[in-house]
Amino acid sequence: MERLWAPWRLDYVQSADELEGCVFCAAADGDDEEFLVVRRGERAFVLLNRFPYTSGHLLVAPYRHGVNFDGLDEGEALEVHRLGAEGMAALAAVYGPDGFNLGWNVGRVAGAGIVDHGHLHVVPRWSGDTNFMPVLSGVDVISQSLDALWDLLSARLRSP
């Protein structure tokens, strides 16, 4: 049996087509709740993926546009790592997943929806999960759960 895990399939593809400019830069300069930002550090920040592959799918990005995994400076690399770990801890407390996938998609052929602003995916996993969240089954349900999750995670991450 072949299993293919493809968290990039829905990652910002829709929003990238709808928005001009970079979603991460817009989120970096924008309102936390509107852009689902749950934690801001000095060099990097954490937001919920608006088109999650599983519930709680987080993205950790440097504020700086135009760098990817191999272009982060030391301060960015350290903070992306630490914020990713904090995100995992918050998800563990709120959702109790059985595990996580963490990864970077570099280049469009590798599945990156936004190719010019690197970001780390933090994807909670549950044993027996199907790999396919029913994201298309109801936009209202999804946006409502994203708002609820934003409340939970931003509260937890801002006062650790």
Ligand SMILES: [Zn+2]
């Ligand atoms: Zn950007």
